[in-house]
Amino acid sequence: MDRNQLIGLILMLVFITIYFQFFAPEPQPEPVSQITQSDSTQIAEEVAPEAAATTTLSDSARARLNEMKFGLFSVASSGQEQVTTIENEQMIISFSSLGGTVNKIVLKEFEDFRGNPLVLLDEAHAAQHIYLDHLSRKIDLSELYFTSNASNSQISSGDTTTLQYTLSLPEGQTLTYTYTIPGSGYEIGMSIDQKGLESVIGQDVRFAWNQRMNRLEKDFKDARNRSTVKYRYTDGDVDELSATSTEKEEATLELPANWVSFRQKFFTSAIISETPFPSGHVSSHIDFADTNAVKNTQMSLTLPYGEFIGNELDFKFYYGPNNYAILKDVTADFSQNVELGWSILAWINKYAIIPIFHFLEKYISNYGVIIIIMVIILRIVLAPLTYKSHMGMAKMRVMKPELDEIKEKHGDDMQKAQQEQMALYQKVGINPLSGCIPMLLQMPILFAMFYFFPNSIELRQEGFLWANDLSTYDSILDLPFTIPFYGDHVSLFTLLMTASTILYTWSNSQMTTVQGPMKSLQYIMPIMFLFFLNSYSAGLTFYYFVSNIVSFGQIALFRKFIDEDKIKRTLEENKKKNANKKKSSFQQRLDEAMKAQQQKKKKGKKK
Template sequence: MDKNQATGLILISILMIAYFWFFAEEPKIPENGEDTKIEQIDESQIETTRTPEVKEFKNDSTVNQELINQYGAFATVAKGESEITTFNTDKLQISFDTKGGRINSVELKDFETFDGKPITITQQADEEKELIFNTATGPVNLYDLYFELVDAPKRQITDGDTIQFKYVAQIDANKSIEQIYTLSGNQYEVGYAVAFNGFTNEILGDQLTLRWNKKMRKFEKDLEQSRVKATVNYYSETEGMDGLSERSEDDSEQLTEAVKWFSFKQNFFMEAIITDIPMNRAEFSTNIEDLSDDYVKRGTAKVEIAYSEFQNKAAEFKYYFGPNNYKALQKVAPDFEENVYLGWFPISLVNKYVIINVFYVLEKYISNYGVIIIILVLLIKLALSPLSYKSYVSMAKTKVLKPQLDEIKEKHGGDMQKAQADQMELYRKVGVNPLSGCIPLLLQMPILFAMFYFFPSSIELRQEAFLWASDLSTYDSIVNLPFEIPFYGDHVSLFTILMTASTLLITWSQGQVSSVQGPMKNIQYLMPIIFMFVLNSFPAALSFYYLIANLITFGQQTLIRRMIDEDKIIKILEENKKKNANKKTSKFQQRLQEAMKASEEAKKGKSKGKKK
């Protein structure tokens, strides 16, 4: 090849390269819309790490472009397949979904619904859950993204074992979102952490928003009582534990202080999220709008959490899925046991420091809860027997004074002021305090009302049978009525009927030593009937407790009546009358007489005003 030929070939080559460079047609997209596939070596597969594969989307695909428009930098993990993985502990069967890397459902293994079905305390079909963060293309819900499960060594976790695994959304080689879960074999708590790794400008703003809308399923027989006990509770360090009204069918609240936990609480079970990270601008609400009878109430929660808590580190939380057991809840979080409502102060103190502790001690040694209730009544009655004796003796003293009290009424006729003054003078001389019979009864009232809150909240009684009652935690229906009686219900509770009969018996027995006459004597027989209506739909355990308490009280009164000699009481009162003949009236009695005098004068003033 001479010099001219070589020069010609070079020029031709240059021309051909220039032509294809500037004038060649672009590669055509196939008519089916799919991208042409070019096989490339995935360098991540060469390494032996478990980092999830980074997905790539082509900008020229209509579907992928829509994802890019909506999710921006997170479009690579906005498309995938939902895969469910189930783990089993001694307490929970809990499944997770790769879509959202979230909990799909939680079943409580040790419990069943009233009709024998598994208790699934949470499932995606019953709730809408969002963890929102802002991007240049708009808000993105973490639970709309697709994750890959890594580091899950086993699916069965037994007592004493603890495992940790991750759901990872790998955006690119240096950017990822991790959700880390911790399961223990014998706990109802599930550890949860979220981390945003390697992001610089992709996430805008300084807050993430958690929205949680949950429909609480019905697990108990009585829908009405279940709705009364369902609510949203929360805890803040400044105000402590608080919550929405349980009895309200539509309630809401916005908080200015940060909360550390909130719960979707039912009578016996609860789902909650707990953290030491401040959850700000909290909004909570409950309602029953458009709910079927399969659900007791809808609860909603919205909180904001600082993005800095998630940025390149794991923000730690904890879920609780489990029973409302007072002693167990004390170990979960501050004031978490307050989800079990035990009454207002001081009723709650009686339950927390006396009744619950005695009940749990008995529970260790006795398996029959009906027998536990009987022993509990016996112990309480034994502890209160000095007060009961004093009250009964006081009524006996009032009874022996009745003839003298009747003489005073006849002497003064309709002048109540003078009659009351002479009555007080008689009480002073014989050494009888007319209030001494009431004070012991008042001191017993906190325990009486404590049971009114304790039994309906005790999960230990749930589905425990005794005699004809199949479940002590709800009413014992012996007859289902084809209609509903106002304020009573559509069933007949036998324990409530027996409790009412025994209360009437106690009222009659006390009337034998009481000086109460006239309308008041008849009114006291009305109260047991009112309680029959109130307690008909309450737990059988409560009516059974009052029944046993009434029977023991009747036995106590019968025994005390035999021990008391009314003739001796009369002699003692006469001796006191002689001793106190010249004794000055006490300051307390003076104030009491003055109050009675003022009350009588006020009545006279009103009667004169009406006549005018």
Template sequence: MDRNSAIGLTLIAVLLIGYFYWFSPQPQPVAPKVTTTQSSASQKKDSVETAAALPSDSILQATYGDLSVAMKGTETATVVETADLKITFSNKGGSIKELELKKFQSYDQKFKKKVIDPLKLVSPEFSEIKLLSQFQGKEIDLYTLFYQVDQKKDGDTTEVTFTASLSAGATISHIYRIPNNGYEIGYNISSKGLDSQLTGDNLSFQWNYAVQPLEKDLTDTRNNTTITYYTDEDGFSELTPRSTSIETEAFAGSVKWVAIKQKFFLASFISKNNFAGGEVQSSVTPTDSSVVKKASIKLSIPKKSLVDGTAAFKYYVGPNDYQVIGDVSERFKENVYLGWRPVYWINKFVIFPVFHFLTQHIGNYGIIIIILVILLKLVLFPLSYRSYLSMAKMKVLKPELDEIKARVGEDMTKVQQEQMKLYQQVGVNPISGCIPVVLQMPILFAMFYLFPASIELRQQPFLWAEDLSTYDSLIQLPFVIPFGVGSHISLFTLVMTISTLVYTWQNNQLSSVQGPMKSMSYIMPVIFFFFLNSFSAGLTFYYFVSNLVTFAQQAIIKRFVDESKIRTIMEENKKKNAAGGGKKSKFMTKLEEAMKASEEARKRGDDDKKKRK
């Protein structure tokens, strides 16, 4: 690798660091049978009984007319439990009051460890849902009415219906359909007669949500928490995840779905026939560690859809898992960010299918990462061989390249011309060693996006790391290191950095690079240590294992690369070129022409300076 190649790779590395800085990512139990519990006054452990603190019947009648009959009652809870969810409904509002993910566990932020408690994505403490309309000139929240509950089984699906019957014969119903498996909950709203008493063209669905800390790294969680949405006009979009100010987006046209996206979980509301506009907003208080972000969703539901049966929706409240969310709705799977194209294609069609296949047959994710490294290295072996062969050629030429530098002196233009002449004579392409490296970069990038976004790694331990989806913190510091390092040293990142420095030293023995460029090659791994110290332990472990396998590959390749034979071939090429029988490659011809043009431009510049003097 000559000076130009080293400069090129250094610039590429600087661009990568800049991009990453600004744009940075057990066997399941047998599914239990669906159980439902409808609580009553005699079942205190499953019920919530609350006296409605409302005005007298006469005042309610005068204020809300027929609607007043549904504004007083006793709150009770209905619990539906499936293989994946435990959902608590309330007859006050006919809505979801609490929802647990049975197969996932929360994370204790205070003691920085996984806890046994099931993970709750909906709870009255941090989630509030309203369905607002105008009734007789007054705003009314239909989720504050008291409803009669009815539930039944339809195959492996549980259907829960909440109906409010008014004195004039008008009704409004909320119907939920909960399958035995999965995280989708069907939801329909229907009305008979009540729509004529509600003013305005639309109902307003509002969801205020305070995102709770569910992961180890609060900063990383905030950087990956936002509101995503899909509109007919713009397709998939999101509010800026890393913003520390209030982010707002209003929709004048139709909206298909909106999701409150955390790093590994989603709470979303989806319409079968589109919403008639709305607004989303997110905000963050950096000093408040009890809340990741606050999210607010407002969506317009056409009033006429309640009557004609088109007010059909569904909730998806569950893991942000690429394998699970693909069929939820249009472009819903883009909530899992797998990188920019073509990195996205590599992840989608190559890396992720292999990774998912391995997860189906192997329970240890550290072993899965090792196998993934070996498989990719085998596929990329031809490129690695060509890269090593190119470095071996440069090593053979190193004495002559050093002699050129000593003979020509400090005139870098002349040095480059002489070096290019030597390359042409011996038949060596100076960038042939860089091309295989560049071709392998999309794989490196693919891993950079895959591991931080893979919920499969969440809370999966390996060696000293308790959670491969975040940094390992075996080494704790009594102080905070700046530049985003934090108060810990990730041991996986540390061993990755050491192995990269060893790899760099090994390559520099084959390289002709000297001076500042050689020093820079050692500085870059240290810079990446600062950058990757708070990244996924699975990612840095992958890079570490990749370095180890590369050492083994180079040791094998070295046994089959004869430097004396390379020298003989170069001498033969030099003789052919001297005799006029050599043939220039297109690349060498163009490079030579470019250097001549550059030299001529330099001479013209020097002549112009002399004339001006």
């Protein structure tokens, strides 16, 4: 559109506005009827949207516009919004007659990082919509006024209240939302009932939900990296959008889904349906200019038309904490909104770590003390493996003089040295991996903690010693600059963990036969953890620090029980017994492999 056309359009709108404001005759009232395409065109010419934005329309003109936009539903296009607040033990829920939807959730048992009441969603940053196909246009029911049986109330535990919102059309059709709010808990039931709508709507019925995730946690970056949209297909597969991506993420749900959730680090908002959503679309993106929003998330889900018309649609909304004990009872696989790790790590957390933690929680209120007791319990359980590992290292230390002789005997010929070493191991009855395997078996528990502590809502805003929140880092010094890979603060628990790990590594190295570069490389991991864990949960780094302290005690205890002179005598006796013993099949295959390697090496030198 060029400038002349734009000026002409503006002048037309001005003339139309003046005409309707001062000269247009008052139209006679007429019953609501379906509007034809020609009627729509005529009204559009009479009252352009630009004119409506710059002037106050008469009631009749506004009614005609609403009739054009909403058709039969226009009878509910004007009214006064009424907000109803219902409070149970855990939540304060606000409902609006405009759209008949939830427009605010306050979780009573929690606060945000500023110490204010925790507002999970509110009318300014979240909206739920149901769209109907009517007269070839999309009718957004959230723009219409419902009537209700609403009254503000507070529900006692064990009681349930029912709230209804009804939309009535002029020809007797009705649409009713029925909400069921229990006296305790974080779930709200919803059913949709209609009468006669099949004659006025199409088969495309959709539910949409847009939510700007409010900032609730101190560590803004971590909160963003743990917030996403998750969904479960009816085949049992649970998927999610990338939580760490800085680009817009979106996905089309091509299979029926049971539930879709807006998952934040410690809290989730979700819709769950007994009748699967046939298809849908989800997305998330970050508005970096908005420092009060973690992410902006959206879902658009198809509602099954047959169930909608047959009054068989029942939903359930969840607005609450990511507490595994609560989520596992909501619906199938809903507990996956708590990040517990993959495969065996999730299994360890579900069936070992979490039960121990919750058991201790019943009797102890201080979470720092709970962590200390957890370390002791796990160390006692793992003590046989730890003892076996130390015993294996002790045997290797006893054999070190003979192993050094073999190395010196064969010089640079590592293959021959290895063959002779393996033969010696077999004679004395040593498995060279006996010191490593027990340690490897403990690794899954070590890694499971990486998921448990940062995602444990029980630790949120719980203090211990100088840390005022064990779910995030404990800063004893905020730096005026940012160190790459480290951050802009100093975590004391991370420093203590690193120092104790280095000391523990040094102590262990005095008991092993590791030599050369490997002896130095074992100190790199603790230094890496210093950078990697500086912004992690203080509960995690405190756990590792305490674990190192307990390990020192175990080492001292094992040294008293391990008699290296006795071990040496036993190995000498084994060597005599096995002097003429045939090689095991494994040893034979190993020798053959080494010989083949030697021959290959000789051929390479000849060429």
